[in-house]
Amino acid sequence: MVKLAPSILSADFSRLLEHVKEVEAAGAEYLHVDVMDGHFVPNISFGAPILRSLKGKTNLFVDVHLMIENPDQYVKDFVDAGADLINVHIEACPHIHRTLQYIKSLGVKAGVTLNPGTPLVVLEEVLSYVDMVLLMSVNPGFGGQSYIEATTDKIFRLKTMIDDRGLDIDIQVDGGIKLDNVKTVVDAGANVIVAGSAIFNTDNINDTVLAFREAIK
Numbered sequence: 001m002v003k004l005a006p007s008i009l010s011a012d013f014s015r016l017l018e019h020v021k022e023v024e025a026a027g028a029e030y031l032h033v034d035v036m037d038g039h040f041v042p043n044i045s046f047g048a049p050i051l052r053s054l055k056g057k058t059n060l061f062v063d064v065h066l067m068i069e070n071p072d073q074y075v076k077d078f079v080d081a082g083a084d085l086i087n088v089h090i091e092a093c094p095h096i097h098r099t100l101q102y103i104k105s106l107g108v109k110a111g112v113t114l115n116p117g118t119p120l121v122v123l124e125e126v127l128s129y130v131d132m133v134l135l136m137s138v139n140p141g142f143g144g145q146s147y148i149e150a151t152t153d154k155i156f157r158l159k160t161m162i163d164d165r166g167l168d169i170d171i172q173v174d175g176g177i178k179l180d181n182v183k184t185v186v187d188a189g190a191n192v193i194v195a196g197s198a199i200f201n202t203d204n205i206n207d208t209v210l211a212f213r214e215a216i217k
């Protein structure tokens with residue numbers, strides 16, 4: 001079953017809870033929370049207090065995408081604020097094995113994220129410790145960018161790598177996913193789809209979520 005993960009980066013923050021409830025009512029499963037620090041990526045979004053403001057007000061599975069340096073220092077804040085899964089960038093984690101163990105010790109799921117320029121080979125020693133791999137299909141830092149076409153083959157190769165090892169790991173893809181390319185991404189092997197601008201920058205969020213579901217049926 002493919003899950004939809006609307007990214008609140010493109011939501012209207014003055015109506016955040018309203019938007020969250022809208023995507024939940026439309027049938028999305030995840031809420032993708034993009035945290036940017038202005039160092040690891042050239043942009044600042046928001047921190048744990050914004051996530052905490054939603055705690056207890058949604059049943060969506062809260063998937064936190066940390067685009068920050070030294071994520072270990074902030075993981076617990078995001079777990080306390082309501083995260084169900086924490087995704088860390090492998091490029092920001094010199095001790096990725098320790099970081100993944102730490103995330104799991106806090107009782108949530110652990111994901112590892114790869115930038116478009118990072119090869120899959122870096123996953124070799126950590127694949128069996130993760131619940132999810134997030135492949136970036138844009139260079140992280142901004143919503144509304146175009147999907148990097150080479151990601152499709154990378155998804156396919158990751159799916160093969162996971163299957164060859166007999167593992168059960170979610171493949172999430174993030175960046176530039178729209179109604180016209182979502183099927184390609186799913187057909188390649190992704191089962192968690194992030195969409196920010198394509199869902200929130202529309203006149204009717206409900207209809208757009210339903211159209212995504214239809215496109216991947």
Ligand SMILES: O=C(CO)[C@H](O)[C@H](O)COP(=O)(O)O
Pocket residue numbers: 007009010032034065067138139140141142143144145174175176177194195196197198
């Ligand atoms: O992590 C991200 C950017 O770094 C966002 O999740 C992603 O860009 C979603 O936005 P869009 O669907 O508009 O590309």
Ligand SMILES: [Fe+2]
Pocket residue numbers: 007032033034065174194
């Ligand atoms: Fe993201």
